[in-house]
Amino acid sequence: MIIPALTQLYDRLSQDPEVMEKGDLPTMGKSRQKISFRIILKPDGTLVSMDDIRAIDKPLGKKVAKPHSIPILVLGANKSSGSGLNPCFLWDNCGYLLGYKGVTEEKEKKRIREAFSSFRDKHLAVESSVNHPHFSAVCRFLEQWDPDLTPSLLPSPDLWISNGIFRITGEMHDVHEIPEIQKWWFHRGAEEWQGSKKEKAQGICLVSGKEEPLALLHEPAIKGIPGAQVSGAKIVSFNCASFTSYGKEQSLNAPVGENTAFSYCNALNYLLSHSQYNTRLGDTTVVFWADAPRETMDMEAFLFGSVTADKPLPPAVDRTTLDKISKITNLLRKGELSKSKLDDADVPFFILGISPNASRLFIRFWNQSTFGKLMENIQAHYRDISLARQWTEENSKHPDPELPKPYDILKETVRDAKEIPSLYSGVLMKSILSRLPYPDIIAQAIIRRCRIDKKINYIRCSFLKGWLYRKTNNHDLTTMQTINPDNHNxxxxxxxxxxxxxxxxxxxxxxxxxxxxxxxxxxxxxxxxxxxxxxxxxxxxxxxxxxxxxxxxxxxxxxxxxxxxxxxxxxxxxxxxxxxxxxxYFDLGFxxxxxxxxxxxxxxxx
Incomplete structure (x- = not known):
């Protein structure tokens, strides 16, 4: 269910002219890479300069702004892992591109020079096939380049471990963006660059139901999950002999077409790279999207503000959207929200919770419903945990929240927010989004904290009230906002x-x-x-x-x-x-x- 939904999202985004014009969504045969420097060449391959193209954002407060790489669409997939030599086409890190990565041991230095030689030889091998003067200029540069000159032209050590690209002086586009070179790459260049490989396995894709080439690896890797590998992690992967079934190795165990794998991976990366579609809940990254045009982004923005930690809404949210969100939130706070008051009640809505595990990703929870049904369940959650606040705007500068966020509840289960167990966020969100009984494990953790630190506060008791109601179905609890002398428990x-x-x-x-x-x-x-x-x-x-x-x-x-x-x-x-x-009940009575x-x-x- 997750992969088909993300595949459909990619198809919809790929039809959006604005998304494609910005280059936010890679197409097959391309990938988005973080680029830090650009090598400027003359048409004959003579070096003009090496430019630092990193961006510097406006500093926030007293923080010092640091330069960061900019994402650029390049030809080819992400750089594959492994101990072999794997040069990329017209882009790569400084070691491959220029044969230099700083002062290293002799063994490492030899390895870097071998990487540069493989990058150079690979480009020279396809020069006649590409048959373009700008590509030939890159080849002439690589033939005459001396790696020892790198420190004098790229003085920043940060650039020695970064990616670079090429451009011919006077041109508005990089060499990999030239239409003739891209045409060659998509027509036959990609296969020619990869060299001799096994014939691709054909089979029925489990998602599309069509016969097509099957993905041995699901590429590109998923990036942007805090705690996962910086190079990216995977949702689907097989790397042990024990996973092999009937001679099917790696991802052929669960056959998915190359196009499908490419689509869902890039759709998820798109959501992770745009702040209005994701947030954090403990160590879980929550991704959400509506099956509707981007103009209806207020649905995502409302979810961002209603069930996530307290922080400002993304900058992409305009005033009209903020007003609509405020209106819906007020109805939610009063318990008066209904499908009839939502413009987008019947729009399909998806929520995915992901946690890191080194090179792999855990699916913590997955919810697929309509926006209206989702809002009904969220409203039921806030109704079930509603309680008279201990600190209000009248008696405190820091009043208790009228609508306690899930993250507020999770923080009450541990001494420090950094200690929130990975399991908690998933089971709590499942109970909220699907209107299920609240998990006993979180109630146990809150009661344990009450016994340890003796703090019986509003958020803890509001959750315990909701937990008791959904566990016992005692409808008297729904009216227990304040003290109930008739409760003889x-x-x-x-x-x-x-x-x-x-x-x-x-x-x-x-x-x-x-x-x-x-x-x-x-x-x-x-x-x-x-x-x-x-x-x-x-x-x-x-x-x-x-x-x-x-x-x-x-x-x-x-x-x-x-x-x-x-x-x-x-x-x-x-x-x-x-x-x-x-x-x-004891804590609630107290x-x-x-x-x-x-x-x-x-x-x-x-």
Whole structure:
């Protein structure tokens, strides 16, 4: 399903004149490479100059802008890996192009000179076949070039490990862009350049259903996934003898046509190279696109802003799109979004989550539906986890978000955001996008963090509320935005009771204590209440007497009424252990009761 969808995307993008005019999408026989320098030659092959063509973006803040290579469409696929010599056509790295990569050991220097010789000899071998004066100029340059001159003409060491191309002085196009040379390359040059090879395997492509040459390797490699190899990684690859079936080696195990492999790889690279179509979620790169013309990009932009980490929308989003996104977001926040209010409800929409693994890529999740159905599921997610906020615009400079993003939830499962396990992002996004029960593994992680750091905050409790609702299908939970005195679940009651004990200590002794009841007993109370409740009851009685001294008899009576009302719904003997669901109820009860204390104070003050 993933490869056909990406193949269709490539076909649609290839029909877009603007995309093709910009050269953002390679065609068969071409690839996009990062180029850093250009060799300028006279028509007779004499060297004019070697120009640094790297771009320098406008610096952000105090950061120093650094030059970076520019992507250029060149002839041929990506440089294949391996220990052999594999020169490219009219482009390559400095080692192949000029025979120099800096000061190296003698063995490495010999290898670099061999690479340059192979690059030179390969071009000289096809000179008569290409039969173009500009190509001959490149050949004359290669014949007379001395690699030891490189440092004086390319002074920057960064360029010694970068790619370069050729241009004839006075021309507007590089040598590889000349129409006659490109015609030769696509007509017979590519096969002639590759030399003698095995005859390509023919077979039925599993994607197109047509008989065509099959791809032994799925090229080009997928680039732009943080954490993967810089040279690119692959979604489909076979490199062990154990993967061989019926004598079918490498990707012939799962036959895919060369055209299909080329299309889906370049479509995915296109999405990864344009910020409006991808974002990060932990170590997972999320890619999304609509099966519609690029003018409807507001769908992608809305998804970017609604389910990803907090960061600015891509620069490509214009004011009209921003207004539409704001309108949809407001409807989503109010729970009033429906298909009838979406212009693009029936447009197919695709979301792909990818994680790196060296030279390979993991598919963390895949969702294919319509934009309208996707928005319904996202709205259901925000409805199910909705909760009264602890910090709002009225009482804090940093209010809790009305719509907690998935990344906000993932950050609450670990001590540091860098420690988020790779598995978490995939299972969480599956539950959100497909409206499935939330994963137990994330609820366990959040409850574990609550027991470790004793922080019972809005985002943690909002997720636990949604997890409980989808797990138990208890519809009473959907209305539990604030405290619910009618909820007599033992975990919820114990959480409320412990919150009262914590608040009573704070009212009696203040907040500046070395160690509080919350610090000492929260973990035990939330998991093994019977073992610590007698001790906490004694501490509560002591703090209650101090409240009477400091705040009067009325404060003591009101607090005791609240405690006795909760205890009236509890068994005489508290449970020895609380299961995972009851611990989630405990955290939710604690959050609701503490929030209720401060909400009541605000009302009295007003």
């Amino acid at each position: 033992i975990g919820y009651l114990l959480g409320r009771l412990f919150a009262i004990y914590v608040k009573t200590q704070e009212d009696a002794l203040g907040h500046n204590l070395n160690r509080t009841i919350r610090d000492s007993y929260f973990s035990s109370m939330s998991a093994h209440p019977r073992s610590v409740l007698p001790t906490i009851n004694k501490l509560y009685q002591h703090h209650l007497r101090l409240i009477k001294q400091n705040h009067g008899e009325g404060a003591k009576i009101n607090r005791e009424k609240l405690v006795q009302e909760i205890k009236s719904h509890m068994p005489d003997i508290p449970p020895a252990h609380l299961g995972l669901e009851q611990q989630a 959050y609701h009761q503490m929030n209720d204390f401060f909400t009541s104070k605000d009302k009295e003050a007003s």
